[in-house]
Amino acid sequence: DVKVTQSSRYLVKRTGEKVFLECVQDMDHENMFWYRQDPGLGLRLIYFSYDVKMKEKGDIPEGYSVSREKKERFSLILESASTNQTSMYLCASSFGGVLQETQYFGPGTRLLVL
């Protein structure tokens, strides 16, 4: 079974803090993704990576950056957290190299920015 883990289930941070969200997958997947989930808006793609050190902006990259130094690990960084970044953050991975494939999700990190 594919396993995608996220470093924290719940986080509380203050406005202006730098926040790191970590994601690790154990299936040697090429692609990794960061989404945020908000009520009524579904999942919106923040960034994705199709290889080590490669990244592409998703639909809502503003206020976020990412890092992929190793294949199994994809980090989401909030450079200066703001209250509108309070959300559920979901990491996903997929095998890569082919179209139309399933993404596997981690359990999510619920972030509250005060």
Add this chain to the structure above:
Amino acid sequence: DQQVKQNSPSLSVQEGRISILNCDYTNSMFDYFLWYKKYPAEGPTFLISISSIKDKNEDGRFTVFLNKSAKHLSLHIVPSQPGDSAVYFCAATGNAGNMLTFGGGTRLMVKP
């Protein structure tokens, strides 16, 4: 503007009856569609998918129907079970490859 829409935020169904969840899309480049199920405090899990070359795909109690001319797909669950109570997300992808566009989700409640 949302390219994938699930117009019903919630749906309540009696156990044993059929659940029908609907999804509409606007982007004609989408050619592959997926349904994910999400329980509280868990990440979404893949449920079923359909390619645009088909109009139906079945997996046990779950069937997805695709109407390309109407840009509409639906997920049928028969018979519905209380364990099916979850939020269901419709997703679509096209020539952009692995990037998925998700709908807003529908919360299904199956009553015993």
